[in-house]
Amino acid sequence: MTAAKNSDGTVGKALDLLDKVAAIGHPVRFSELLADSEHPKATLYRLLQTLTSQGMLSYDPDRQLYSLGVRLVKLAHAAWRQSSLAPIARPFLDELSNKLGETVHLAQLDHGQVLYLDKRNPAKPLMMFSDAGKIGPGYCTGVGKAMLAFLEDSTREQCIKQQAYHRYTAHTLTSAEALRTELDEIRIQGIAFDREEHEPNIICIAAPILSGSDRVLGGLSITTSMQRYTLLTLEELKPDLLETARKIGEQADLWQFPELQA
Template structure:
């Protein structure tokens, strides 16, 4: 990177990261560069739409050109691509089917599925929809939505019992979602398909919003005992954090 480019990026960072919009003299003082150099570089950044000069208060602000650059960046961070390596690693390590899905209204839509070598007949398929209230991924996402969004979805549900284990009461579902939020993952205990269990986590975007979910799914016999809690839960929690990080999510410091 040339010195001029480095200096231009330095000025851009000053404008974007300032607590208040800086004036020309502020930028000169912070950068330590000659006035003529700062003037020339700010003019170049302005021509590219990366900074803008506010005539009224005589200060510099981030330019709207940054929005188009950001939009292109975030559009390129495809969820499937971000999750691909983690999904493949979990399939190899755990030997169980791995799903990726997103929320759409009161349903989830499966975006990707890596199937186990085990002969298991599952409802899921790429492009297929599933109910939000009794699938692991659906519950994992629902538990991490803000209260208004979550309650709006719950209020609009007309839950039906897919199995004897399906949670059809709004009160029971709310209690389950609170438990999911506390432990960081959801368990589907044969709630959608008889004999099928899963462990699921929400995936967050750069705003911290739960935009997708990841799950490990198998038969109740293969996910018996403490395997869901002791083996799969820590593995999928770590995968969910890494995928979220790849999408720009920065966890809130403790």
């Protein structure tokens, strides 16, 4: 454990535990959490008891399973309304997806990674990784690269160092140097592409959502497949993409949308 995490004390330990339960994706037994825990058995049990009593976790005594609690769900919805672009962007996402008949993603950065906030599917949706609430890589998704490219230099460099550079496909960028080069190009062009970098057959065009002072508020992407578009024809969607990103940014400024940490 790092010094920074140590300084967070019990609150930091409890939040880390909530993250683990959420990441598992299904109700989990104490023994499963203990097997992957850096805490002694008694400490882990005490943290679970505290989180359960506070409604952040729910415990099923019959099946002996822990899951995310109702209070956490309420907090998540409040955060979604107050600190997320999603409520502001909703009508613009609907309009763009209905016009183009393609999947539209809204995202923000979370420690250099992509947090998907909202998603609009066409009548015939594609099977893909992204869904609202999921975390995806920044370095090999169009929306991630679009946001990274427009960060301030020091913040962008920090985010570049946070990437895993795992090779998902033959097209994935696998080094910081390659990512820096592409981010420079994106900054000039104003748009980013996912060239089957995260999932085979899936391509997208993406743009940052910027405030009036050019702060990165989030990112917007139009995602499709190689059966529907080529990378060349996908660029035809650039005007609609940029116009929608501009409208969301303007609306966010009106609502004094808070600056988020990358």
